[in-house]
Amino acid sequence: MYPNCHGLSVHSCSTTCDPVAYYILHYLPPILVDFFAGFFVGFFVDNHRDKSIARDIMHNNDNGNHVSITPAKQRLWVQQLIDEVWNGGNLATLEAFYAATILRRQPPFPPVEGLAAYRAFLTDTFATFANLHMVADEIICEGDTVVLLGTWSAAQTGPLVWANLPATGKSFKVAYCTVLHLQDSKVVEELVYVDQLGLLQQLRSN
Incomplete structure (x- = not known):
């Protein structure tokens, strides 16, 4: 069993303790500090950068600027579209996302x-389906x-005219596939x- 180093300084431990205990006390704390500092800084920076990418693309679109983006940034932009328009109803x-044409x-x-x-279509859609939620399991650019x-899910709280179906209040979940063609990031x-x-x-269903 190694000697008890509790209460000893690193210097005194190096002369009285087992070498393994000395190296643990001397080298491990800085390593742990560097690891956790890098992890948390990286997490918050990456998260902020992801949101900034979508905001920058939207800002450039609003100013009529052409934006060339990588597939990774394009996926972030599409997810922002889903969150803002379809899931957020904004x-x-x-x-910022759709061209005038x-x-x-x-x-x-x-x-x-x-x-x-398109705005009228979405207004009717949100009036027919409450709590609409779209999930993109795959985004291929x-x-x-x-x-x-x-998949997209919702509750039918308004009449479904094309199916001659009055509001049922029932929830559903169905699969979808969407193909988007972009021009100038819209x-x-x-x-x-x-x-x-x-x-x-x-x-x-009953």
Whole structure:
């Protein structure tokens, strides 16, 4: 058993204790301090940088500047779009993400053309579905094309006109696939496929 070094200075420990105990007392504290300092600083810096990237892209878009971004930054930007617009319902940020000429296609429905029509579409969507939440399990970026695969869930609190279905209050969760085409870091075209059959089956179930 090693001698008890409690209460001894590092210098006195080096002359009275086992060498292993001396090296632990002498070298381990600075290593631990450096490790935890680097971990926490890195965590907060990375988190702040991720948010700053999305804000910078939005700021440059607002100023009409062309922004060239890497796939990693593009994924952060798309996630910001999901959080702000779809999950947050913040229609005031539409211009930061969508071009004035946005074209949304979701078969078998008629296309949605232009930012004003897109805003009206989202307003109707949020009125029909409460607590809408979109999850992107995969965000695949290739040049100016982005593919999202995931699920979206909500509760049907308004009438579903196209299905002739009054408000049921039922919750559902369905799969979706979205293809975004970007130009100058804004969405110019949005192609959406949703599991409509799964949606109706969940809403019409007893």
